[in-house]
Amino acid sequence: MNSDLTAPAIRRRLICMVYEAMLLFGIVFVSGFIFDVITQSRHALTLRHTRQFWLFLVIGAYFVFCWSRSGQTLAMQTWRIKVVDLDGGKLPVVKAIVRYCLAWMWFLPAMALDHQLGLKEWQMAGVVIAGMLAWAYTARFDKQGQFLHDRLAKTRLIHIPSEIELKAQSGT
Numbered sequence: 001m002n003s004d005l006t007a008p009a010i011r012r013r014l015i016c017m018v019y020e021a022m023l024l025f026g027i028v029f030v031s032g033f034i035f036d037v038i039t040q041s042r043h044a045l046t047l048r049h050t051r052q053f054w055l056f057l058v059i060g061a062y063f064v065f066c067w068s069r070s071g072q073t074l075a076m077q078t079w080r081i082k083v084v085d086l087d088g089g090k091l092p093v094v095k096a097i098v099r100y101c102l103a104w105m106w107f108l109p110a111m112a113l114d115h116q117l118g119l120k121e122w123q124m125a126g127v128v129i130a131g132m133l134a135w136a137y138t139a140r141f142d143k144q145g146q147f148l149h150d151r152l153a154k155t156r157l158i159h160i161p162s163e164i165e166l167k168a169q170s171g172t
Helices: 010-039 048-069 074-078 093-106 108-117 121-141 148-153 163-170
Strands: 081-085 155-159
Touching (some): 010 121, 081 093, 093 148, 108 121, 121 148, 148 155
16 A cells, blocks of 8 residues: 555545535536436426436446546545545546445435434434534544545545645755
């Protein structure tokens, strides 16, 4: 395992996720529009589960394509974060798919709890936020600072130093 590859700070990763969410809004909007045109849906609850599955696939295709091609989405490029395999190499498609599915663990346990308890509105949002914070905290327990889904998928997030950081490290 390459020890030169350091994990980005948790704060940096969470800010990158917020930026990613804003970019995903556009992808979901266009994908939802395409779904509505194809299915002639006039209401968001029409074919709700089919729509959710469609969006799961579209979002997954976006992440798997970006991660397996360059290791970075647009948000990850902006925040100089890259996903690699354990040796620091390019992520194979299968690992990208596994990572995408495991990354849903940021939300699914809290959403299942919301559903089981019948929570609504602010209570529901509070449980999901608490679940996300708990998942983010898993990086504190990892000796390399990786999130649990990266550990399980056998992937790593690494910080890509800027030119300024590289010059400072080399002492020039």
